[in-house]
Amino acid sequence: MDLYYPTDIKDYPTVVWFHGGGLTGGSKELPEALKNKKIAVVGVNYRLNPKVKAPKYIEDAAAAVAWVFKNIKNYNGDPNLIFVSGHSAGGYLTSMIGLDESYLKAFDVDANAIAGLIPFSGHTITHFTVRKERGIPGTQAIVDSLAPLYHVRDDAPPLLLITGDRELEMLGRYEENAYLMRMMKVVGHKETTLYEMDGYGHGMTQPAFPLLINEVQRIVERKTERGQILPMKGD
Numbered sequence: 001m002d003l004y005y006p007t008d009i010k011d012y013p014t015v016v017w018f019h020g021g022g023l024t025g026g027s028k029e030l031p032e033a034l035k036n037k038k039i040a041v042v043g044v045n046y047r048l049n050p051k052v053k054a055p056k057y058i059e060d061a062a063a064a065v066a067w068v069f070k071n072i073k074n075y076n077g078d079p080n081l082i083f084v085s086g087h088s089a090g091g092y093l094t095s096m097i098g099l100d101e102s103y104l105k106a107f108d109v110d111a112n113a114i115a116g117l118i119p120f121s122g123h124t125i126t127h128f129t130v131r132k133e134r135g136i137p138g139t140q141a142i143v144d145s146l147a148p149l150y151h152v153r154d155d156a157p158p159l160l161l162i163t164g165d166r167e168l169e170m171l172g173r174y175e176e177n178a179y180l181m182r183m184m185k186v187v188g189h190k191e192t193t194l195y196e197m198d199g200y201g202h203g204m205t206q207p208a209f210p211l212l213i214n215e216v217q218r219i220v221e222r223k224t225e226r227g228q229i230l231p232m233k234g235d
Contacts, residue, residue, distance in 0.1 A: 001064055003075065004030045005040035011078040013115065013216050014040040016065050018086030018093045023057050023129040024049045026089070033209035039216060040077050042068055046093070054130040054146055058103055061093040065114070066107035080223070083116045083216055087205050089129075091122020095148035095180075099156055114157040116219050118212050121163045121173055121202055124148045124180040128171065138171060149180050154188035160215045161194040162208045168201035 006012055015034060019026040028043035035041065046060035065084055073079050086094045097103045098117040104110065126147040128138040136142060143149045161181055166174035174196055184192040195211055197204040 001045065001067070002028055002030055002043040003040060004035060004043075005075050005077060006036075006038055009038055010076040011081075012039055012076070013081035013083060013220055014042060014068060014072050014077050015083045015085055015118075015212070015216065016042045016044060016068055018044055018046070018061060018084075018090030020086070020088030020090050021048070023089045023092075023127060031205070031209060033206065034212070037213055039213075040072065040075065049129050049133065053133050054127070055103075057089075058093060058096045058100075058146075059106070062097045062103035062107060062109075065097060066104060066109045069109050069113065080113070081115050081216075081220060082113070083118060083212075083219075084114055085118040085120065085212055086122070087120040088122060088202065089127065091119030092124075092127050092148070093122075094119040095122055095124060095159075096146070096151075098159070099148050099151035099153065100145070101151075112155060112157060115223075116158045116160065116215055117156070118160045118162070118215055120205055120208050120212075121169065122148075122177075123173070124161075124176045141172075141176075149176070149183065152180070152183045152187050152189070154184075154190075156184070156189055158191035158215075158219060159184060159189070159193070160211070161192070162197065162204070162211055163194070164197050164200045164202050164204040166196060168199075170202045173202065 028045040044064040101111040126142040181194040
């Protein structure tokens with residue numbers, strides 16, 4: 001993984017960012033839109049299909065987030081302000097480790113300690129690459145233990161779902177995110193929000209990054225008001 005962090009402030013938030021690529025391609029990245037925003041950004045690599053199969057990708061994602069929880073304080077970051085985000089396959093990994101508590105628990109980290117989950121256009125049903133591993137076509141929807149939808153719960157971290165335009169997205173991606181939003185609300189989760197980026201398809205990251213920054217700021221300000229954290233301060 002790569003860590004990009006501010007050196008002129010302390011107790012800053014951190015965004016762990018998972019790249020997209022269908023769980024078969026792509027590599028770690030530090031989005032330019034997240035740099036120089038008084039936050040740290042962690043770009044993560046994870047093993048890919050066909051070298052590994054599910055749930056190895058999810059386990060790698062959890063290992064990366066656990067490392068950040070256990071080490072960000074060494075870089076003057078606040079371990080109470082760790083956000084997890086990613087695009088497409090990275091959005092799927094974000095939701096899986098945030099909603100299924102078992103992956104982080106394996107590293108002695110409480111998933112509910114995540115300050116916020118912000119998946120960009122991620123599968124909420126079982127990922128199409130995972131289905132392909134089982135010989136299931138991408139158009140056949142499956143919801144099992146490898147689907148974020150399977151793990152809806154009322155005590156999860158704040159969840160901000162962002163997708164492209166429902167008419168331009170791939171494989172019903174907006175609709176499955178809308179269903180996750182609805183089911184989270186049904187079970188009593190108080191902080192699930194869904195944004196649809198009108199006019200943008202699956203590659204909707206650039207207009208979505210400001211929404212990520214706004215969500216980080218919103219949660220930081222709320223925690224500060226409640227006295228849960230100290231305000232960010234200079235060296």
